[in-house]
């Protein structure tokens with residue numbers, strides 16, 4: 001099994017990605033030779049994560065369910081250095097994007113990835129995308145099982161799926177296994193929560209969530225799907241969508257619209273009917289396959305005698321521990337989050353050197369493992385508490401120790417108009433200015449948990465609908481304008497944010513955020529978070545404060 | 549004025565039509581008037597450019613300035629990474645975009 | 647119309663395909679054509695009358711025909727299943743996996759490129775009606 005506690009390819013998995021590289025190499029050659037038009041080539045490159053963006057081609061590489069090891073991380077650094085401009089951008093869907101890729105290099109990059117069991121398969125296109133999961137999977141104190149083996153089963157099933165590669169629209173699946181939702185599960189096309197029923201582990205299905213221009217929270221459509229029927233149930237959900245999802249209007253093509261238009265009951269009825277049929281077809285891997293995969297995710301060799309004692313006499317370290325580490329299921333260990341949100345930084349960006357350093361630190365302190373989070377940070381899932389201080393010192397030296405996890409400066413921001421061809425406005429400069437305005441850590445901590453999310457257009461890649469505070473960039477007669485939203489959440493208390501009113505310019509929206517946070521401080525009762533106060537007080541008071 | 553832009557098929561670089569070729573620099577772009585469909589078609593077919601299109605621009609002392617902010621970002625590079633733009637030595641370059 | 651590509655040994659079915667409505671209405675036709683979006687399940691009670699079912703792809707990105715084909719094969723249809731319309735070489739391997747065994751593309755397909763595409767992948771991850779053994783089955787015998 002090796003000593004890494006994550007899935008490892010066998011010869012079949014390896015062969016699949018190697019073949020994909022060969023296939024894409026051939027397709028690129030045909031494109032460069034003019035045998036394929038751009039119209040014909042586009043869906044093929046998208047199936048391999050290659051976009052044409054504002055400045056160049058952009059490559060999106062999957063980090064399945066957010067888990068990767070040091071060797072893989074170093075390869076990501078190598079690609080950034082050799083083929084890009086020395087950095088990469090970690091995204092909200094547990095992918096990494098490179099912004100300056102040459103088409104002619106793309107096949108070599110994919111070959112590099114395949115050499116470390118990685119790929120860019122189905123990171124774009126109207127197919128089933130990278131399966132995302134809880135970044136604390138396998139380490140969290142509150143999970144009932146590790147969701148990643150289930151995600152891996154789904155990864156294999158959804159890869160190269162012949163029936164579901166030309167869906168009406170993109171399709172995103174998330175799998176979690178605790179009541180606390182750290183993966184925005186109900187904002188996915190399919191959200192799966194692992195649950196127990198009569199002592200058996202199975203999957204609760206939520207279908208029809210999503211963001212984009214019409215955000216929706218996925219309703220539960222089945223409370224329990226047994227492990228050995230997981231694939232037929234997923235097939236049933238997808239087949240109903242593939243047949244009846246709207247194809248006449250790109251903006252109404254996501255499954256959320258189908259579920260909404262049919263109604264949850266009717267959609268569920270159709271799925272159940274299809275499921276009854278699917279069950280007879282022998283589509284499900286046997287339970288031994290789940291068991292085989294699960295073995296790879298066995299706990300690393302924790303030191304059973306590790307101590308929970310921690311010397312917190314260094315005040316900065318103390319702050320970091322308090323903010324950026326959470327409880328581990330194993331006594332003596334902690335889960336540590338490396339924030340990619342330094343003051344004035346670009347949320348989610350990491351240089352090749354930082355990528356290498358994170359790989360080294362994971363090797364040294366976290367059983368070789370890392371996670372990418374949906375809030376664009378990196379997690380070291382298994383750090384011995386006695387190593388935390390040394391780890392923190394090294395992070396701090398490299399500018400990787402902002403103690404701001406879940407605080408207002410830990411914002412999510414999409415690439416926006418600086419990189420994205422669909423954008424209406426820039427997102428990154430806003431995140432930077434907010435991080436400057438709220439730079440004082442004492443002030444941030446006073447505000448407490450506050451999820452700030454910024455998108456550069458209605459597509460909502462920056463999750464603005466799910467921000468306690470959201471910002472949406474719009475185009476007002478050719479100039480950048482920002483709308484403010486309040487009251488969203490991507491956690492287990494999922495809710496959709498509402499627009500406060502007329503938009504602002506860049507400075508105006510930051511002023512408005514300050515007004516809003518000031519009101520919160522004034523109104524809050526006991527240990528209410530911003531979102532709690534907002535829910536209790538209601539939009540009107542906030543509106544009044546902003547617009548007078 | 550109308551100018552033509554696209555991306556280089558192989559490298560993805562943003563390019564501008566100079567009247568005879570494609571340049572990385574918007575300063576080299578020429579006014580194509582209304583007769584650009586044939587150029588777009590021919591240049592795309594010969595793969596000297598990928599997905600080219602025509603945009604409105606205004607002639608200024610510094611050369612053509614695309615009418616839309618998106619094309620100005622394309623012309624310069626990301627405003628948040630001046631070091632990666634075409635004018636890394638000019639700290640004011642970003643102002644041209646906005 | 648370009649010449650059809652077939653992966654069947656039987657003779658080409660000569661009778662022209664009628665529309666789904668016409669077929670369901672009354673006819674004794676033995677060949678039917680379904681458009682994207684038409685319900686392939688309507689044919690299930692009548693499969694043994696059919697020798698050819700043609701499924702149209704108005705644009706290659708419209709993937710409804712893949713499900714239609716699977717549904718027909720899952721129900722045991724053994725006749726010719728032909729994909730017509732915007733059928734491109736890079737989609738043919740998946741179409742084969744969904745049960746298509748004939749192709750009538752709008753534009754010609756290079757036979758060499760097609761052969762390469764079809765021979766590319768040795769194994770598959772999922773079970774479909776083409777009855778290739780999925781990788782999980784190979785792993786567990």
Ligand code: HEM
Nearest residue numbers: 091092093187210211212213254414415420422459460461
């Ligand atoms: C720069 C290239 C990108 C392009 C062209 C792009 C395009 C899109 C589009 C068109 C949508 C809307 C889909 C729909 O509503 O049907 C979307 C949604 C989304 N994108 Fe992106 N995106 C890009 C980058 C990113 C990045 C960097 C992230 C992560 C930070 C991201 C994460 C998401 C998420 C989470 C959604 C919402 C999914 C949903 O609607 O359920 N995207 N993207």
Ligand code: SF4
Nearest residue numbers: 414420423456457461
């Ligand atoms: S939200 Fe809009 S601007 Fe931002 S990355 Fe997505 S598509 Fe681009």
